[in-house]
Amino acid sequence: MKNDETSVRPLFNKLVLIGVGLIGGSFALALKKAGMVRHIVGLDRHQAALEEAQQLGIIDSHTFDLASALEGADLIVIATPVAQTTKILEAIYPLLQAHTVVTDVGSTKTDVVIAARQALKEKVAQFVPAHPIAGREKNGPSAALSDLYVGKKTVITRLPENTDHLLSRVAQAWQACGAIIHYLTPQEHDQVFASVSHLPHLLAYTLVADIAAKPHADRLFQYAASGFRDFTRIAGSSPEMWRDISIANREALLQELDSYTEQLAHLRQYLQNADAAALEHVYRRAQEARVNWITAIEAAEAQSRYGGD
Amino acid sequence: MKNDETSVRPLFNKLVLIGVGLIGGSFALALKKAGMVRHIVGLDRHQAALEEAQQLGIIDSHTFDLASALEGADLIVIATPVAQTTKILEAIYPLLQAHTVVTDVGSTKTDVVIAARQALKEKVAQFVPAHPIAGREKNGPSAALSDLYVGKKTVITRLPENTDHLLSRVAQAWQACGAIIHYLTPQEHDQVFASVSHLPHLLAYTLVADIAAKPHADRLFQYAASGFRDFTRIAGSSPEMWRDISIANREALLQELDSYTEQLAHLRQYLQNADAAALEHVYRRAQEARVNWITAIEAAEAQSRYGGD
Incomplete structure (x- = not known):
């Protein structure tokens, strides 16, 4: 048959x-x-x-x-x-x-x-x-x-x-x-995920820990809203798991962290100088990149749901 | 009547x-x-x-x-x-x-x-x-x-x-x-929102702009998944609006950014030293604070939906 x-x-x-x-x-x-x-x-x-x-x-x-x-x-x-x-x-x-x-x-x-x-x-x-x-x-x-x-x-x-x-x-x-x-390759893999996953986790954990350590933490958390909720969702992840990942991939993660910290220092300078144009330039580049990314992701998801194999 | x-x-x-x-x-x-x-x-x-x-x-x-x-x-x-x-x-x-x-x-x-x-x-x-x-x-x-x-x-x-x-x-x-x-007070307000809203926006914009500027940005975005999506959602916000907010509140925002950058430098040191315990301590403090916060928020929302006035 x-x-x-x-x-x-x-x-x-x-x-x-x-x-x-x-x-x-x-x-x-x-x-x-x-x-x-x-x-x-x-x-x-x-x-x-x-x-x-x-x-x-x-x-x-x-x-x-x-x-x-x-x-x-x-x-x-x-x-x-x-x-x-x-x-x-x-x-x-x-x-x-x-x-x-x-x-x-x-x-x-x-x-x-x-x-x-x-x-x-x-x-x-x-x-x-x-x-x-x-x-x-x-x-x-x-x-x-x-x-x-x-x-x-x-x-x-x-x-x-x-x-x-x-x-x-x-x-x-x-x-x-x-x-x-x-x-x-293992190196490509670790560099990619240091950038789009491990670093964001570290940044989100650091923000919540920073806020929690402030004397007026209760008031701060009281006014945190939906933007904060999404930004920090990954800070709800398992501390052991992310400790292990951070240590295991620390070389690539340090590299990404340093690149990020350097960008953050630029932003600080723009802010200090009240350089609205420079600030807007960064925000706009980010916003456009994110819109392009989410559009591509959603199209791919729709395809894998309806048209794919 | x-x-x-x-x-x-x-x-x-x-x-x-x-x-x-x-x-x-x-x-x-x-x-x-x-x-x-x-x-x-x-x-x-x-x-x-x-x-x-x-x-x-x-x-x-x-x-x-x-x-x-x-x-x-x-x-x-x-x-x-x-x-x-x-x-x-x-x-x-x-x-x-x-x-x-x-x-x-x-x-x-x-x-x-x-x-x-x-x-x-x-x-x-x-x-x-x-x-x-x-x-x-x-x-x-x-x-x-x-x-x-x-x-x-x-x-x-x-x-x-x-x-x-x-x-x-x-x-x-x-x-x-x-x-x-x-x-x-206006000062309390601006400090609170610098911490739980304006800083997260700046951090998210900076991450996406940093990634978008890398020569292998396409590969990085290709592997970005749901954690990245939530973390960067606020980087999809209006660049003009957040330029204005950042500039308008730049004094409080600079203060929060400096406090955050200082914490980030500690994390970098822990990572450099492969200090798993110190890293886990920060991650755990953050994770616990976030779980407590989200639990309180969800309880308050449920109350305002079902029992509140």
Whole structure:
């Protein structure tokens, strides 16, 4: 029958998910929905999270025994906070079988690649670093959504050692989740996200901390309105997670911060001089760039919703 | 009849609205809805805006003749960009009748008070400065909403010369629009809004301008996601308006900018030293302060929606 011949064959017989929260859980749900995986084994620091993930159908079984989990695994996905990646890769190394692919979902890539080289040694070709550009403000297994990655980008920062075959296994998995694959080098990746994600987080945290430390903080917060709410939304993010990302990507982040601080010093000068024209010039350039960006983003989103594949 | 005795008597027979856009138009619609005004005369630099405002029922008539507009007016509301306030007050001065109250809606108050003293001279007691804390991303008469101010704050920065009677006329008008009246001095007002509104705008504009000026700006914007979108939403605001506000409030804004830059320098040091604990401490303080703030704001909003008056 034609339908049987073209039906989806699971890409993975056994997937090991280390970290069963929002990011890993959404990946698991999406793969299952696409019929791409037969069995998912979950590992996590928290027993309660494992039980919740299993109840929610994110994983099929769970264990604290890495050796049995890795036995016969096709794919290992590390979906923990980035600071734990090294330790996990070190634990995986002696148990890693030749046919297994390892990938991660971390927000920084240069540090992960260095850690993978050190931990996985001659097996590093089996590690394909990835970063899905999606998230929610909620965390944990209950926040996981099967459509979290639909129309979103996943950046793969391939290693020279990765074979096309291994690379395509990871890319196919993310495509099955609805993601669009982009390729960057780890350095390009870290520079890009230092600029458009890590720096804004640092700036928003700094503003709220600055206000909170003032003697009249209560009065200030009392009059903060919707502009402040949006500007500081990312300052509601997990302090541990963003501490780890900031440290892991501190070289690129310092560079972006210095570039920003330099611009801020120019703005200060314009303001000091009451140079309305110079100030307006910067504001206008920003406003036009942002309008262009949001227009492009919204067009792309509309296309991926209605016309895309 | 009891109903007739308690029915609303218009507070104002004739209201002059200078600037018929979002802020002034919403005020007019709300007052009309509350039955608080008999006739609204509109003035605006743009003939098309006046015609649109009249079609939308924001104003009842319009004119370019200030003298005839001010004849017999109870209340004059200046709802133009702040940089025009001085010129308008100067034009009003020789025509201002003894019983007329003048108010404004500007985002800065110290400069407006100085301008009012210079322009209105011995009549300055008739000027009651105000600032409604509400807005939308859209502008113009068609963006005006009769419920824009419901549950929102309006800050009045009274002058020592204002009588309680004149003050209460302006306060009653805003209360009729659904606003909650707060009193601050002009200096308090400008310090508060420099901190929670003007500085965030400047920071967001600077970030987008900084990114837009980089040679690889296209790639950066390509990977900007929802955190960036919210952080930079205010950088989509009118460059002229925010140029004027920045200049008008530059003393307080410089102070807030310097305080912020100092904090940013600390963060840079922590990052340079890879001081994870110090970084996390700042991030955590910010995150906790923001969670507390948003919780309080949402509770207050829920109350004003369901239980409040």
